[in-house]
Amino acid sequence: MAHRLVLGAAAALPVFGLIPVMPSEGPLFPDYDCLQATPKPGRDAAIDWPAWLGxxxxxxxxxxxxxxxxxxxxxMDSDAEAYLQHVEECPLGVxxxxxxxxxxxxxxxxSESAAFYAERAIRGIRSLPLHIIAGSRWPLLALLTSEELRKQLTPSGRDVANDTILNCENLEEPLLNWRRYQSNFWGDDRKDWYENxxxxxxxxxxxxxxxxxxSECPLGYLLTTLIK
Structure with a gap:
């Protein structure tokens, strides 16, 4: 697979605390979390998805x-055939x-590798319903909301975290106080973000x-949907 990264002893990934979405009894949906994933016999590049999830x-x-x-x-060592098998076995793990x-x-x-993996991740996100991503035991939302990641420019050089349009800061008379709403997830206030x-x-x-x-603030409204 192209775009190999040097991993080694990586720095900690600061992530938001999340409230897990778990069923009260029985399966919430099919085995999207790959708890029963079993690689096909004879596969050299098989990944133990349940062990990784653990x-x-x-x-x-x-x-x-x-x-x-x-x-x-x-x-990263997987060839094209192995990659497709990974996707078949565990799309959320991929x-x-x-x-x-x-x-x-x-x-x-x-930035080149970031753009490569970003494109693949975007395809994966688009292919899955929101409730599956939000309810997964894989830490997808935690990774997407990494505080350190917010500080980085996108592969195209865009500063998303401080984009006034995306953050709905350019509205003269907003229908909702988006800036105050967003402040609950930053700084000292974020420890009580759910209650606030x-x-x-x-x-x-x-x-x-x-x-x-x-229409006024797509990301703010999406956040509300996730919290609900």
Whole structure:
């Protein structure tokens, strides 16, 4: 596979705390988390998806990269045929690998590799329903909301974290106080982000004019949907 990254002893990946979405009983949906994934017999580049998932559930996020190195090396060594088999066996695991490698590439300043893995990750995200991504046991949302990742420019050089349009800061008379809403997820306020965001998530605006809010601030409205 092209765009190999040097992994080694990676720095900790600061990630947001998330409230897991788990069923009260029985399966929430088919085995998207690949708990029963079994590679086809005779595969040389097989990845033990359940074992890899276990790392993210049992190990501190500061050690995720250290424990994931061997799996990422196997993934990057995969040829085109092996890659397609990975996707068939565990699409969410593949998406998780792409996000990890994108994060590493960004932190290393490797814009070419970051663009490569970003494109693959975007394809994976587009192919899966939102409730599957949000409810997965793979730390997809945690990786997407990495604080260190926010500080990095995109492969095209765009500063998304401080983009006034994406963050809805350029609105003269916003229908919702998006800036104050967003501040709940930054700095010292973020430790109580769930409690503090409820007033916005269940505001009269969200209840009565949701389409107008979605048009005014797409990312803010998407965040609200995820919290709900």
């Amino acid at each position: 790392i993210f559930e049992k190990v501190s996020s500061k050690k995720w990269m250290d424990y994931s190195n061997k799996y990422l090396e196997m993934y 998406l998780n690998a792409e996000l990890l490698l994108y994060t590493v590439a960004q932190l290393q300043g490797d 965001s409820i007033r916005y998530v269940f505001s009269w605006q969200m209840r009565e004019i949701p389409q107008a809010l979605a």
